[in-house]
Amino acid sequence: GPLQTILSADNDSVKSSSVQAVVDRFNRFNMSRFVKFIRKAFEPDTIIDCVEEDQKGEDQFASIVKFVKVKLRRGEIDVVVKMQSPNDLVRHCMSTDEQFHNEVNMYRQILPYFNSP
Incomplete structure (x- = not known):
């Protein structure tokens, strides 16, 4: 190919x-x-x-x-x-596991708080 x-x-x-x-x-x-x-x-x-x-x-x-x-x-x-990224080296060097965890928490917990009455 x-x-x-x-x-x-x-x-x-x-x-x-x-x-x-x-x-x-x-x-x-x-x-x-x-x-x-x-x-x-x-x-x-x-x-x-x-x-x-x-x-x-x-x-x-x-x-x-x-x-x-x-x-x-x-x-x-x-x-x-x-x-x-599917690249393990990129994920490790950029600490994306932690960053994604933080982003998920932001979208699930923090942002909905601002939309509540």
């Missing part, structure tokens, strides 16, 4: 089409992970479609962030899905 081509080729002989194929494959894999996550989050509502929107904001280096329009039976909703 394209990844093997890149790994076994000299730097001068790597074609941009092979690089783009790897990027496309990576993006499709990540989108399928996001769709599974989104389906679970919105159960039991039926998800008709998930459409990735253009990246907004800065590139993420310590996590994967996708902006998705989720089409449900009852309407559409814009969702931001954030997942940790």
Whole structure:
């Protein structure tokens, strides 16, 4: 496959089409992970479609962030899905396990407090 081509080729002989194929494959894999996550989050509502929107904001280096329009039976909703990097070294060096724990607590406990009457 394209990844093997890149790994076994000299730097001068790597074609941009092979690089783009790897990027496309990576993006499709990540989108399928996001769709599974989104389906679970919105159960039991039926998800008709998930459409990735253009990246907004800065590139993420310590996590994967996708902006998705989720089409449900009852309407559409814009969702931001954030997942940790699959790279163990990045997670360890950036302490993302702790950061994600803190973010989850912020969304579950702190922010709802500000929305309460």
